[in-house]
Amino acid sequence: MVHRFGGPEVLQLVDVPDPEPGPGQVRIAVAAAAVNPVDVATRSGALTDAGLMPPPRGAMGIGWDVAGVIDAVGAQITGFAPGDRVVGLSDRLALPVKAQADYVVLDADAVGHVPDGTDLVAAATLPLxxxxxxxxxxxxxxxxxxxxxxxxxxxxxxxxxxxxxxxxxxxxxxxxxxxxxxxxxxxxxxxxxxxxxxxxxxxxxxxxxxxxxxxxxxxxxxxxxxxxxxxxxxxxxxxxxxxxxxxxxxxxxWIRADGTRLTALAAQRLHLRVADVLPLESVAEAHRRLAKGSLRGRLVLCP
CATH class of the missing domain: 3.40.50.720 (NAD(P)-binding Rossmann-like Domain)
Known part of the structure; x- marks a missing residue:
């Protein structure tokens, strides 16, 4: 997460309580989270400069793409249960915890099922x-x-x-x-x-x-x-x-989360391109590599 805008050096790993799913939400134990240009734009303040997100008020999470396993569900949830392999999209910008974390809570309609046999690290490159x-x-x-x-x-x-x-x-x-x-x-x-x-x-x-x-x-x-x-x-x-x-x-x-569409896209077994896999604590290095360009596929962070 970040508390202020700047270069990769402002990225921090912070211990926070595990988020709890509310009604209509699920919690995902993160297996992998892809790094996208929007993450760089969030961290640098470019999205705020463009009027797309407010200035920071406290901590801001980073990361849109997530793949993992549901480990808890809130009330009024049907169609998902603990143990389900899923991908999801965290499309709200100013949240204290987003996809690059150990656990993330998403609205159920932002989450899709992943077919058996699909590698979750590769699947993390799919949503956004x-x-x-x-x-x-x-x-x-x-x-x-x-x-x-x-x-x-x-x-x-x-x-x-x-x-x-x-x-x-x-x-x-x-x-x-x-x-x-x-x-x-x-x-x-x-x-x-x-x-x-x-x-x-x-x-x-x-x-x-x-x-x-x-x-x-x-x-x-x-x-x-x-x-x-x-x-x-x-x-x-x-x-x-x-x-x-x-x-x-x-x-x-302008992208919006769509869990039903994600399920359909995952079922098509599209070409999933992973440039490299890094531990979550190497998030700053991932941002530096992404900024250099010339990557084919996505860098993926694994907790």
Whole structure:
């Protein structure tokens, strides 16, 4: 947790009482918690500067993604019991205890079941990025046989967007480093465009007139918009949506927890990419490594 904003050095491990689940909540004994860019933005104060969370009033927990085993349930809980293997998403920003902890309490509707045989460490990489991708695809309103551009395709959100869209029968044009082409082909991308290409020209040579929709996970804005056909759709990840030129429908995806969707996503046995596994006490090192970039997959902390 953090008591003030700053660099990785402000992160602290603190002993606190085990949280107790209230009505409609479950407590998860954490097996693994992934580290995401939003954790860095929380710790540094960037989210507060952007008006997305209030200034700290006491301790603030860190971590959105969690995988583990339910060890206690509150009143009015059906569908979950102690011993269930689960993943969950802690999507409220200003909480004193979040996913990077020994135990975390979540509303039951933010938790999904994990199939037997799925490694919980790998499963911890699923919630935030796969839900963001799935909800972005919902906004894109694609149809089987349509065309989709995904920028930042080798990243967490982009990779899941490529895989989910390809499995749904969409022709995916992925934008990434050339070195990531093999991975993206394995995820189902039909075409891979280098990041330094003249994007609109290359995409329109592949798909005359432009793609039907784009998910802009790399924040390319109008550059990605220019590759979309008139009357198409662009979904921006994490804000920064461009002006809706040429009648293009533009939307932002703002993630929300969805346990039912998480259960369905976990059942699809998507590619779960773990960059490295570290002990919880190495959280500051994980933040430093994430800030350096070039990771493929997520760093995962284990209590």
């Amino acid at each position: 990025n796969s839900l963001t991708a799935a909800q972005a695809l919902d906004l894109a309103a694609f149809r089987p046989g349509s065309t989709l551009l995904v920028t930042g395709a080798a990243g967490g959100v982009g990779g899941y967007a490529v895989e989910l869209a390809a499995r749904a029968g969409v022709q995916v044009v992925a934008v990434a480093n050339v070195s990531d082409e093999e991975v993206l082909r394995d995820l189902g991308a039909a075409h891979v465009v280098p990041r330094d290409a003249d994007l609109a020209s290359v995409v329109r040579a592949i798909v005359p007139g432009g793609v039907d929709a784009a998910i802009d996970a790399a924040h390319l804005g109008v550059t990605a918009l220019d590759a979309v056909r008139g009357g198409g759709c662009l979904v921006a990840v994490l804000g920064g949506a461009p002006v809706p030129l040429r009648g293009i429908r533009v939307a932002n995806v």
